[in-house]
Amino acid sequence: xxxxxxxxxxxxxxxxxxxxxxxxxxxxxxxxxxxxxxxxxxxxxxxxxxxxxxxxxxxxxxxxxxxxxxxxxxxxxxxxxxxxxxxxxxxxxxxxxxxxxxxxxxxxxxxxxxxxxxxxxxxxxxxxxxxxxxxxxxxxxxxxxxxxxxxxxxxxxxxxxxxxxxxxxxxxxxxxxxxxxxxxxxxxxxxxxxxxxxxxxxxxxxxxxxxxxxxxxxxxxxxxxxxxxxxxxxxxxxxxxxxxxxxxxxxxxxxxxxxxxxxxxxxxxxxxxxxxx
Numbered sequence: 001x002x003x004x005x006x007x008x009x010x011x012x013x014x015x016x017x018x019x020x021x022x023x024x025x026x027x028x029x030x031x032x033x034x035x036x037x038x039x040x041x042x043x044x045x046x047x048x049x050x051x052x053x054x055x056x057x058x059x060x061x062x063x064x065x066x067x068x069x070x071x072x073x074x075x076x077x078x079x080x081x082x083x084x085x086x087x088x089x090x091x092x093x094x095x096x097x098x099x100x101x102x103x104x105x106x107x108x109x110x111x112x113x114x115x116x117x118x119x120x121x122x123x124x125x126x127x128x129x130x131x132x133x134x135x136x137x138x139x140x141x142x143x144x145x146x147x148x149x150x151x152x153x154x155x156x157x158x159x160x161x162x163x164x165x166x167x168x169x170x171x172x173x174x175x176x177x178x179x180x181x182x183x184x185x186x187x188x189x190x191x192x193x194x195x196x197x198x199x200x201x202x203x204x205x206x207x208x209x210x211x212x213x214x215x216x217x218x219x220x221x222x223x224x225x226x227x228x229x230x231x232x233x234x235x236x237x238x239x240x241x242x243x244x245x246x247x248x249x250x251x252x253x254x255x256x257x258x259x260x261x262x263x264x265x266x267x268x269x270x271x272x273x274x275x276x277x
Contacts, residue, residue, distance in 0.1 A: 018146075022161045023121065026128035030119070033138045037131050039117055046113070046120040051075050058108045064101065073097075078106050079122040083158040083190045085129060125160040132167045143171045154179035155193055156186045162195040173203065182229045212240045218247030 003019040018025060031041045046054060052071050055078075059066045066074070077095035086092070089103055096102040113123060132139045149169050151157065154177040157165070169175040177196065184193040200206055214222050222242045229235070255261040 022157075022164065023124050026124045026164070027119075029128060029138075029142065030124070030131065033131060033135065034127075036135045036138060037127060038114060039119070039127070043117045043119055045124070046118055048075070048121070051109075051120045054112060055105065055109050058112055059105045062105065062108065064105065066105075070102070074102055074106055074109075077102075078109065079120075080190050081106075082110075082122045082126040083160045085126065085159055085163060122160075125158075125164070129160050129163055129167075132164065139167060140171075142168050147172060148174045148176070150176040150178065152178045154196060155181055155184040156191045157195055158190040159192055159195070162192065162199075166199065181235050182232055214240050214242040215244070217242055218244050220247055220250050224250045 003014055003017060006019065007014045007017055018028075027045070030039060030043070034041065034043065052075055055071050055074050056066055059071075074096065077092060081092045081095060084091075089107070092106060093100065093103050096106065110123070112118075113120060119127060132142070146168060149165060151161075151165050154162075156179075165175060165177075177199065179196065181193055181196060184191060187193070200208070217225070219242055222240065226239060253264070255264060
């Protein structure tokens with residue numbers, strides 16, 4: 001839908017444009033060039049459940065029985081380790097609480113994926129990184145394929161995604177990154193707000209355009225939000241304003257858990273609807 005709208009508005013050929021997620025982009029590239037790094041075009045993709053099942057299978061083949069919680073720990077460690085493009089097992093060892101057996105299981109799982117012509121969600125990114133690093137011809141071809149690249153929600157990118165975006169625009173530097181440092185909430189999942197700072201350091205000629213206007217919220221909400229996020233330590237954003245008319249005062253309500261919160265919100269919606277609001 002996004003592709004249709006954008007290409008129709010700009011009057012450009014849809015077949016010459018790519019709009020999608022990082023994962024979709026990488027899957028296309030690896031289907032096309034993956035034979036250079038040991039994959040056939042018919043590789044399969046393991047989802048989160050498949051990943052945990054395969055980790056368990058690798059452990060069993062090594063004569064080790066893992067509890068569910070440990071399997072999840074190994075999966076999370078593997079994903080973060082690869083997406084940070086870390087080659088040193090010491091970082092993986094730290095993430096696995098210093099257990100060398102778990103490191104062996106993790107490495108065994110990664111080897112099993114490659115040998116089985118499989119990718120999981122993390123290795124879709126990291127094998128794309130490897131493809132760009134090891135195959136200069138492929139990197140050059142992809143670089144020439146795109147004159148302009150835009151990445152949305154860049155504050156939520158991990159290091160592997162950031163590397164890919166920078167690598168495929170290295171020849172012309174026409175990269176637009178849209179994001180908000182105040183909305184970085186996925187650090188626990190590997191996102192790096194430092195990606196933005198790193199890019200600005202490496203590209204001092206890069207232009208920073210602040211979007212000051214909020215088109216969604218009332219002045220009351222903007223004022224309260226502004227006071228709160230002023231406490232954020234790493235910020236590129238400046239003060240912002242809204243074009244909307246004044247509304248009601250902001251009410252802060254605390255609930256015991258997300259279920260109570262959902263009940264209260266739905267009840268409020270019912271009240272407003274019944275009053276014709």
